[in-house]
Amino acid sequence: MKILVVDDDSNILELVSIQLTQAGYSVQKASNGFEALEIIDDEYPDLAVVDVMMPGMDGYTLTKKIRTETDIPVLLLTAKGELDDKEKGFLAGSDDYVVKPFEPKELQFRIKAILRRYDKAVDVFIQAGPLKINRQSYEVSVGNKVLLLPLKEFELLSVLASRPNIVFTREILLERVWGYDYEGDEQTLNVHVKRVRGKLEKLTDEVKIVTVRGVGYKLEVESL
Template sequence: MDDDKGIRDLVRIQLEEAGYQVLQAADAMEALAMMDEEAPDLAIVDVMMPGMDGFALTEELKSFRDLPVLLLTARGSLEDKERGFRAGSDDYVVKPFEPKELLFRVEAILRRYGKEAGSVVTVGPLQIDRGSYEVHCANRTLLLPLKEFELLAILASRPNVVFEREFLLERVWGLDYEGDDRTLSVHIKRIRDRLETLTDQVEIVTVRGVGYKLEEVR
């Protein structure tokens, strides 16, 4: 929930690429109305919103649902943080922020509430379980090394969407990665080889000069 559409879109894209389903609201009233129809696992709330501010919205969310809340705001003083935690927020992220840090904090909150990202992403006959780090196909189970699993899970989060090489390197190896980007090519080849043992209905496609996408073979 943020009145800045640019921030909302940034957060939405990062979360969706990590496999989360995202609902958006421009202000507190819209968010509260949405709660009558939806049952989210976590709310990311901006402090500075028109009408009811993020502190008051956090108290409201906590009072009737005990919904996990992460406050996202440009106000980073100790007094503001204290007010946020006293309102019931579970964490507090100050703008500008690193998108990957936001994901870490979301995952940490969900773990505390027993709602960790155990979602299963399905592409064709493949089921990619983020909770167990397993890939299932029919009655077979494949265990991948962590980096390979993370790459496959990112590609599967948005089938048929091309992910740039730089984005994949940043997401899987981190912003400070200084190695050769051929590492990514090697890992993609290994994933392809493993998938071939499971199914011929899903493949990783190279988009020359850009990156990779996962798509169903029809």
């Protein structure tokens, strides 16, 4: 999992980065909101840890931009603990709020909780419009029609269906389905998408895999 840490305090930035790296995360660092948005465009992290008090673009503004333009969850990190500050953070679109000083384990627990909420592909049952996925029986169904897919095709569809109408980059899909150490090329992904797309077309015309040129793929659900 990639985590972007954004803080203008270099000491805090380094401390949090070390803690999260030791916890097994791949960490990207930004010292301000503008730098963070550039990293998001290039790398698309799984979660952003954002400091509230930053010059130029504060954490609330950055959070709003992240949540408006992406589906990346945000955890706000700040020295402020007043109720109205927390409210402002949640209204900006943050998923959680941690007050400095904090214990490293608390930050890690909160990050794990957020990632669990967002990664619906690990749920036993996933539904996207009329499409239902059972991760126990590995069955994909629409009404009375049941589709059995090879494992990688099943995992690919599960990830896409976990967030209907949201675009997944090719990099994210390769990491989620084939793993971080996958050394193949994107052609493998393209082939699997083509196969799943063809099989879905036989099940329903309400759900389809759409190519977003230059970015990746999304599962488009007409009924949502």
